[in-house]
Amino acid sequence: MPSLNDISLRQLEYVVAVADVLGFRRAAERCHVSQPALSAQIQQLEEVLGVKLFERGTRRVMLTAAGEELVARARRVLTEAGDILSAASRLSDPFAGNLQLGVIPTVAPYVLPEVVPALVKQYPRLRLRLREEKTELLVRALDEGRLDAALLALVPELGELEHTVIAEDPFVVAAPPGHPVAKLKQVRLQDLDEENVLLLEDGHCFRSQALTLCTRIGAREVDFRATSLTTLAQMVMSGEGGITLLPSLSVPTENRLGQLVVRSFAAPVPSRTIALVWRPGYPRADALRELAGTLRSVWPGHKGEAKRS
Structure with a gap:
C-alpha cells in the first residue's frame, strides 16, 4: 500500500492541471514545466496508486472513472494546502503575497482601471492576480481553491459563499436616438411593454437578471445574443435591433461618445448588488473585509454609498 511519502503536492497539481485542460501540453504550459517532466510525474503517481487516471488518445485526453474521483480529492487537498499557506501569510501580514481575484466581465472593464491602482497603493506588498470569467466559472474556481475571492x-x-456588499448598480435603458424612450425623463416598467430588447448570451448573470425583468414587463428578447456589453451598445447605436438594459457602471464607457439615449428607471429601480465573495472558512476573510472597504471608497460612481453586509 502506498504511503504519503510516495505522493507529492506537485504531482497532484499536475494531475489537476491535466484534468482542467484535458491535454498534457497545455497543462505543462500552465504549470511552467516541460511536457515530459509533467507526464513522468503523473505516470509515477499512477504507478504508486495502482490506477490509471487518464485515457491517453492520439487526439484527446479523458479522465477515467478512477480519475474522476481521485482528481476531485486532489482538488480538495490542494485547496487545504493553499489555505495553510494563506493562514501562514495572514499571521505575518494578511496583505502580503498573492491574492487571486476573479471578476465578472460586466464589472471588470468598468472598475479595474480605477480600483487596481488604489489597491496597489493601499497594499504595496499585495500582488493581485486577476481573472475575468463568468459567474459559474468563478464560483467553481473559488470552491476548488484556485481563487481567493471574486467580484460579482x-x-x-x-450557495454558501460568504460575501460583503460593495455597491448597488442600478439598471438603465439604452436606446438609439429618435426612439420614443428619448421623450421620457424616467422609464416606468410598463413603458417597455412589447419593446424589442437585446440581451447578453447565456452564462452572464446580468443576462439572467435582465431577462427576468423583461419577462415580467412583457418585453420581447431579440433573436441575437451578445458576448459583451460593448456589443450590446454598438447594436443599439445602429438602430437596427431595439433597446437594451445596461448596468449604470458601464454607461460612462459604453456611451462615452453620447450616441445612446440613456434613461434611468422610475422607482422601484431594478438593480444588481455587487459584492466581494469568498468560500467559507477562508483564512484571510478579515483581510478581505478590510479590502472591501477600500473597494467601496474608490468604487466608480458609488463612493461611500454602499452598505456593509
Whole structure:
C-alpha cells in the first residue's frame, strides 16, 4: 500500500492541471514545466496508486472513472494546502503575497482601471492576480481553491459563499436616438411593454437578471445574443435591433461618445448588488473585509454609498 511519502503536492497539481485542460501540453504550459517532466510525474503517481487516471488518445485526453474521483480529492487537498499557506501569510501580514481575484466581465472593464491602482497603493506588498470569467466559472474556481475571492453580482446560485456588499448598480435603458424612450425623463416598467430588447448570451448573470425583468414587463428578447456589453451598445447605436438594459457602471464607457439615449428607471429601480465573495472558512476573510472597504471608497460612481453586509 502506498504511503504519503510516495505522493507529492506537485504531482497532484499536475494531475489537476491535466484534468482542467484535458491535454498534457497545455497543462505543462500552465504549470511552467516541460511536457515530459509533467507526464513522468503523473505516470509515477499512477504507478504508486495502482490506477490509471487518464485515457491517453492520439487526439484527446479523458479522465477515467478512477480519475474522476481521485482528481476531485486532489482538488480538495490542494485547496487545504493553499489555505495553510494563506493562514501562514495572514499571521505575518494578511496583505502580503498573492491574492487571486476573479471578476465578472460586466464589472471588470468598468472598475479595474480605477480600483487596481488604489489597491496597489493601499497594499504595496499585495500582488493581485486577476481573472475575468463568468459567474459559474468563478464560483467553481473559488470552491476548488484556485481563487481567493471574486467580484460579482449576488445571485442565488452562489450557495454558501460568504460575501460583503460593495455597491448597488442600478439598471438603465439604452436606446438609439429618435426612439420614443428619448421623450421620457424616467422609464416606468410598463413603458417597455412589447419593446424589442437585446440581451447578453447565456452564462452572464446580468443576462439572467435582465431577462427576468423583461419577462415580467412583457418585453420581447431579440433573436441575437451578445458576448459583451460593448456589443450590446454598438447594436443599439445602429438602430437596427431595439433597446437594451445596461448596468449604470458601464454607461460612462459604453456611451462615452453620447450616441445612446440613456434613461434611468422610475422607482422601484431594478438593480444588481455587487459584492466581494469568498468560500467559507477562508483564512484571510478579515483581510478581505478590510479590502472591501477600500473597494467601496474608490468604487466608480458609488463612493461611500454602499452598505456593509
